[in-house]
Amino acid sequence: MSAETMEVRWFRSQYSPVVHLYCDGQDQYRQQMPEYGGRTELSKDDLTNGRVSLRIRDIRPSDDGQYTCLFQSGDSSEEALLELQVAGLGSAPGISVEGHQDRGIRVVCRSPGWYPQPEAQWRDLQGQLLPSASENISREADGLFQAEIAIVLTEESNQKVSCCVRSPRLDQERESAISIAELFFPRVSRWRVALGVILPLQAVLIVLAGYCFWRQHRAKETLRSKLESEKGQ
Structure with missing residues (x-):
């Protein structure tokens, strides 16, 4: 079987434009989707045996999803589906103290660079979940997600707490901890009482x-x- 008579077409939801196209013995880029320009490479080492692989460089969140590989030679054709799952582990959570709230101290945890959407939570020393004051998972301009979660620590409940951000797809997490000294908590004057x-x-x-x-x-x-x-x- 000659490689010149074969056509290998990788595409997403539509037959054209393509993610990558090989026909007439060479790669064809005129029909390629703009977002894949300069990022794809077809391995042709085993092409004559009907086996090919596609390499996509500089993976992006938009690459996530289903791909179709269509293999044609003469009157025969074969089709295969492939699911590409993109996953990104974000940065270590950054914890900051952002003033007093409800007779306690508001502490905020932020961690950008996650894909897909992560899970965020506060835990105590024993690993038990703590109620959060607010939670916001937002999508950034590059398609990645940022987790932001806050907690209000009071003097009575003051202890070392940790912020954990987890990727369900990778089953991995990043964690940071904080402990606030008692002197930073707002105190009620005895005269006021x-x-x-x-x-x-x-x-x-x-x-x-x-x-x-x-x-x-x-x-x-x-x-x-x-x-x-x-x-x-």
């Missing part, structure tokens, strides 16, 4: 004193009216 108790109590006493004064004044007025009435009689 005392005033919070005293001021409402003082307001109640003032109201009661005013009510008692009003009752006493009313009793005096009633008695005076009664005496004047008796004098008149």
Whole structure:
């Protein structure tokens, strides 16, 4: 079987344009999809035996998905489907402290460069999951994903915690940990606590004193009216 009589066509959802095309004894690039330009290479070492392989360089998220290989020679043809799964392990999570929130400290974890969409979570020292204050998995301009997850640590629950971002497709994860010293947590002044108790109590006493004064004044007025009435009689 001569290689010059064969046609090997790699394509995605449509027959044309192609990912890569080989016919008339050479590679043809005029029908190639622009996004694959300069990135494909067909191995022809075993072409006469009906075996070929396609190499795609500089893999991108958009390369993920199904491919069809169509092999034609004369009146005969064979077709095969291939599923390409693209996976990217992102960078180690970066943890930052972003101020006070709900009488605690808001801590944010970010990790870019993942594909496909990753999972993110906070864990304690025992590896137990902790509730997050917010979670956002966003797609970046290059098609990769960034994970951002926040937690609010309080003085009562202060402990070393870790941020874990995981790729379900690769079954791998990256992890970073943080521990915040107690002195950084917002403290409630004892005077503020005392005033919070005293001021409402003082307001109640003032109201009661005013009510008692009003009752006493009313009793005096009633008695005076009664005496004047008796004098008149």
